[in-house]
Amino acid sequence: MKLYYAPYTCSLSPHIVLRELGLPFELVRVDNKTKQTADGRDFRSINPKGYVAALLLENGQVLTEGPAIVQYLADLQPASGLAPQMGSWERVRLQEMLNFIASEIHAGAAPLFNGELPEEAKAYFREKLFTRFALLEAKLGQQDYLLGATFSVADAYLFTVVSWCKFFAIDVNRWQALSQYMRRVGSRPAVQAALRAEAVQA
Structure with a gap:
């Protein structure tokens, strides 16, 4: 997984959750002004909304919006207790x-x-x-x-x-x-x- 982030923004939240879960991931910094990623891409080609966070999954899907990302991550490891069981x-x-x-x-x-x-x-x-x-x-x-x-x-x-x-x-x-x-x-x-x-x- 790749987490597209910018310092001092809401992308810190899924970053914390990834580390709480011990999941393997790569951090890719986004320049909020130029919308360029540290690996030389136009961030808007990854997330047309133009803002972090964005999580690129192994299957090529991109998930955006922090509350959705953190719940998705927590559900990868239900035993972690970071989110209650779905449907409860x-x-x-x-x-x-x-x-x-x-x-x-x-x-x-x-x-x-x-x-x-x-x-x-x-x-x-x-x-x-x-x-x-x-x-x-x-x-x-x-x-x-x-x-x-x-x-x-x-x-x-x-x-x-x-x-x-x-x-x-x-x-x-x-x-x-x-x-x-x-x-x-x-x-x-x-x-x-x-x-x-x-x-x-x-």
């Missing part, structure tokens, strides 16, 4: 959480990357994001991970997008349980390995 109520809860992260945290933070956005607009998006963080704070004040006692693909995704707060001068320590959670997830060997690999290849 717990799996529906995972999908609920992945959708919340995608639509409310990921999409909610994305406008803050726009340097031309007026400060008044940025303040609006920050405050909306903070209401979502309050929901996470309440949940993580009662359990170690998003689905309960064990790490899942949802945690890889949330860790990835919350880590962007440093680019927005948002101090996650304002939310005690969330900040403890970020340290907990960030200390996992697979997370550390993914961060090191992307730093080296960036």
